[in-house]
Amino acid sequence: MNNFQMRLQQILKEKKISQAELSRRSGIARNSISDYLKGKYEAKQDKVYLIAKALNVSEGWLMGFDVSPERSNSLVYETSPERLIFPEKDEQVINAIKIPVLSKISAGLPIYSEQNIIEHAFMPAYLEKPGKEYFYLKVSGDSMDKEFKEGDLVLIEKDCPIESGQIGVVIINGYNATVKRVRYQDDKILLLPESNNPEHLPQTYTMDDTVRCVGKVVSVQKFY
Numbered sequence: 001m002n003n004f005q006m007r008l009q010q011i012l013k014e015k016k017i018s019q020a021e022l023s024r025r026s027g028i029a030r031n032s033i034s035d036y037l038k039g040k041y042e043a044k045q046d047k048v049y050l051i052a053k054a055l056n057v058s059e060g061w062l063m064g065f066d067v068s069p070e071r072s073n074s075l076v077y078e079t080s081p082e083r084l085i086f087p088e089k090d091e092q093v094i095n096a097i098k099i100p101v102l103s104k105i106s107a108g109l110p111i112y113s114e115q116n117i118i119e120h121a122f123m124p125a126y127l128e129k130p131g132k133e134y135f136y137l138k139v140s141g142d143s144m145d146k147e148f149k150e151g152d153l154v155l156i157e158k159d160c161p162i163e164s165g166q167i168g169v170v171i172i173n174g175y176n177a178t179v180k181r182v183r184y185q186d187d188k189i190l191l192l193p194e195s196n197n198p199e200h201l202p203q204t205y206t207m208d209d210t211v212r213c214v215g216k217v218v219s220v221q222k223f224y
Helices: 003-015 019-026 030-038 045-055
Strands: 076-080 083-087 093-102 117-124 134-138 153-157 167-172 178-185 188-192 203-205 211-221
Touching: 003 030, 003 045, 019 030, 019 045, 030 045, 117 134
Parallel strands: 093 134
Antiparallel strands: 076 083, 083 093, 093 117, 134 153, 153 211, 167 178, 167 211, 178 188, 188 203
16 A cells, blocks of 8 residues: 555545545546546545645645655645645745656666556655665565565665675576675675565675676665
8 A cells, every 4th residue: 555545545534535536526537536546546646636735734744754644735846747845834944856657677678667667656865865866666475574565665775886795686697686695705605685585585696797786775665
């Protein structure tokens, strides 16, 4: 369940508002609202604004940010829809940046190719470093489930090399990328799973293997 879906379900239940009533207030088709609630897809930014306004809640809260749900001001665009500010009642400003979400990183394809991007999400702007690129990778499988669960969004900073002990994204011998904790031991590279599933074992690579760094994990959006 994604953050938007969870928050939308929560606020409709708390306010005792039906899908039909939300459709009437927001002007969004009822079947689209039903899709949002089922998690088929997340609302685009303009629809988030309309829903938040109709429910009298903060856009930032509705999108999953750790802010007050109380609404004070409308959504403000800082420079473009790619960079947003969420003003709150205590005048604390949340600056967010729109970045792509990838289902996987395919070897041989550009990271930001259409085949890889499944949606877009927002990262807090304070995490941004000058000159760095970022993307979310949607977790699939349980090889790192002690750190993050399937469906979580892992924020990746395209930065190499990955330091020993960091969790990073690497491509091994031209196959699709994997997320593991990386350690260096003499002339070997160890990729360590952190899983409750004992079937996932450490992987060891040598100078004879091609290990390409993609980036390191800097944050994760967890879903419950």
